[in-house]
Amino acid sequence: HKSREGWHWTPDTGLQAGIPSIAVIEPSQLIRNSKDIFDVIVIGAGYTGLTAARDTSTTGLKTLLLEGRDRIGGRTWSSEIDGYPYEMGGTWVHWFQPHVYRELSRYGMKDHLVHSTDYTKKHNFFTLRTSAGARNMSHEEEDELFARAVGKFVNVDGDFGKTVMPFPFSAYSNEDVFKYANLSVADRIAQISHDLSSDERHAVEAFVLLCSGGTTENSAFLDFLRWWAAANYDYKTLLDTIIVFKLKCGQSGFAKRFFEEALASGNLSYSFSNPVAHIDSSKGLVQMRTKDGQYFSAKKVICTAPLNVLEEIEFNPPLDRAKREAASLKHVNQCVKVHAEIRDPEMRSWSGVTYPDNKLVIGVADGTTPAGKTHCVFFGCDANHMHADEDIDQTLQAIQEFAPMEIDRLVFHNWSKDEFAKGAWVWYRPGMEVQYLEALRKRQGPVLFANSDWAAGGWRSFIDGAIQSGTEAALTVRQELMPILRTSRL
Numbered sequence: 001h002k003s004r005e006g007w008h009w010t011p012d013t014g015l016q017a018g019i020p021s022i023a024v025i026e027p028s029q030l031i032r033n034s035k036d037i038f039d040v041i042v043i044g045a046g047y048t049g050l051t052a053a054r055d056t057s058t059t060g061l062k063t064l065l066l067e068g069r070d071r072i073g074g075r076t077w078s079s080e081i082d083g084y085p086y087e088m089g090g091t092w093v094h095w096f097q098p099h100v101y102r103e104l105s106r107y108g109m110k111d112h113l114v115h116s117t118d119y120t121k122k123h124n125f126f127t128l129r130t131s132a133g134a135r136n137m138s139h140e141e142e143d144e145l146f147a148r149a150v151g152k153f154v155n156v157d158g159d160f161g162k163t164v165m166p167f168p169f170s171a172y173s174n175e176d177v178f179k180y181a182n183l184s185v186a187d188r189i190a191q192i193s194h195d196l197s198s199d200e201r202h203a204v205e206a207f208v209l210l211c212s213g214g215t216t217e218n219s220a221f222l223d224f225l226r227w228w229a230a231a232n233y234d235y236k237t238l239l240d241t242i243i244v245f246k247l248k249c250g251q252s253g254f255a256k257r258f259f260e261e262a263l264a265s266g267n268l269s270y271s272f273s274n275p276v277a278h279i280d281s282s283k284g285l286v287q288m289r290t291k292d293g294q295y296f297s298a299k300k301v302i303c304t305a306p307l308n309v310l311e312e313i314e315f316n317p318p319l320d321r322a323k324r325e326a327a328s329l330k331h332v333n334q335c336v337k338v339h340a341e342i343r344d345p346e347m348r349s350w351s352g353v354t355y356p357d358n359k360l361v362i363g364v365a366d367g368t369t370p371a372g373k374t375h376c377v378f379f380g381c382d383a384n385h386m387h388a389d390e391d392i393d394q395t396l397q398a399i400q401e402f403a404p405m406e407i408d409r410l411v412f413h414n415w416s417k418d419e420f421a422k423g424a425w426v427w428y429r430p431g432m433e434v435q436y437l438e439a440l441r442k443r444q445g446p447v448l449f450a451n452s453d454w455a456a457g458g459w460r461s462f463i464d465g466a467i468q469s470g471t472e473a474a475l476t477v478r479q480e481l482m483p484i485l486r487t488s489r490l
């Protein structure tokens with residue numbers, strides 16, 4: 001099945017819109033008992049919505065899943081091209097991420113993890129290109145440089161963050177952490193700039209921008225501190241948790257398991273390519289109108305629309321003031337992610353940074369395609385942002401800036417222009433998290449708000465946070481609609 005989303009380029013075909021994916025759902029609509037009132041409507045079929053819809057439908061609640069796209073997965077989906085899965089969004093997982101690993105284990109997928117890194121091929125080095133020029137170094141030297149620079153960045157308490165954030169899943173347990181609430185990445189760099197060599201400064205800025213997808217000025221320091229804490233205050237563990245282990249079946253193979261389990265319950269109805277426009281919870285039941293003018297009602301709603309598009313849905317009564325403010329401020333992540341199939345198989349062991357003059361900041365070899373070529377993935381951010389689809393020559397040029405490469409294919413999704421995301425994973429502006437996080441999590445009567453963007457755990461912004469958030473929302477709904485499940489939470 002081909003999704004209307006995503007882009008594919010080869011020298012022969014040129015740029016084409018739409019890529020194949022097992023995430024596309026056909027038929028696009030299945031409404032069981034159309035006259036009935038649903039127990040719960042879940043808006044959005046990303047990991048939050050898929051988890052919520054699975055957990056409500058499998059416990060016997062009549063569930064309707066409404067999704068604007070033609071596919072499941074939201075900001076996480078893969079496209080299988082010539083037998084190889086390219087990840088358009090969320091990719092890497094780790095057993096340190098409790099919610100995602102519980103699901104991998106539950107679906108019998110412990111043997112599905114593969115390594116993105118392979119340091120056995122000829123081009124086994126890291127390229128650093130800064131304004132001062134380019135040079136190669138070993139991966140050991142690369143790790144030492146980044147570990148040193150990132151260590152200085154997070155060392156706000158002389159204890160590498162362990163004192164100010166001892167519990168990443170309870171990030172405010174030490175109130176001292178609020179001292180950093182308004183700090184931007186640029187502010188933090190300024191505090192330590194006397195202690196950074198030129199290489200260290202380029203390394204830490206490039207690395208943090210890879211994580212935030214924003215600019216150093218608009219990205220909060222606090223989000224980084226939480227990632228760092230969740231990864232056990234250690235640079236190598238942080239790499240392992242965010243960019244090393246992926247699924248050989250592609251993320252859509254994982255997401256599909258949630259959807260199929262929900263479907264098998266016999267309680268799931270769904271409608272894809274059917275964006276929700278209006279939610280009215282002013283009367284007893286929640287009434288929903290889609291953009292196409294279809295009406296649905298339910299006792300409860302779990303809305304999983306992400307922060308940057310929350311204001312596209314009209315609510316009656318309106319969203320509370322704090323939610324509206326946060327939704328209009330938006331998070332900053334405008335990550336650009338571009339996959340390239342490179343002819344030379346020896347590039348499999350390469351990685352590089354080009355900063356600050358290039359449109360793409362970080363590139364890493366990520367796999368070998370069935371054709372025996374190297375799959376590399378490149379990341380850019382809001383600083384020096386580009387729309388990869390608008391100017392393919394510019395995109396190819398940005399890749400060539402890392403090192404000369406013969407590029408046989410590009411595959412990507414433009415998250416900035418995506419009408420159902422308007423950005424990548426959440427990264428707050430300075431001050432925003434502390435001011436709005438609680439408000440974003442608050443329900444409004446029968447309407448619950450769940451998303452990785454405001455998940456309660458240490459892995460907010462990750463697939464793990466989405467699964468956590470969907471699990472919690474479904475549990476609340478189940479406890480309210482199925483009194484037998486009403487247990488008190490300690």
Ligand code: FAD
Binds near residue numbers: 044453466
């Ligand atoms: P979403 O996936 O955004 O799901 C929300 C759904 O709601 C979407 O399907 C959307 O179409 C739908 N929707 C929105 N508005 C409406 C409407 N009005 N009507 C109907 N439907 C609507 N995480 C990791 O763990 N590891 C990674 O390596 C990683 N890398 C990433 C790389 C990129 C480029 C991106 C973009 C994200 C990455 N993430 C990663 C983050 C991860 O993908 C997200 O945190 C997670 O997928 C969010 O899931 P969600 O269900 O909370 O939100």
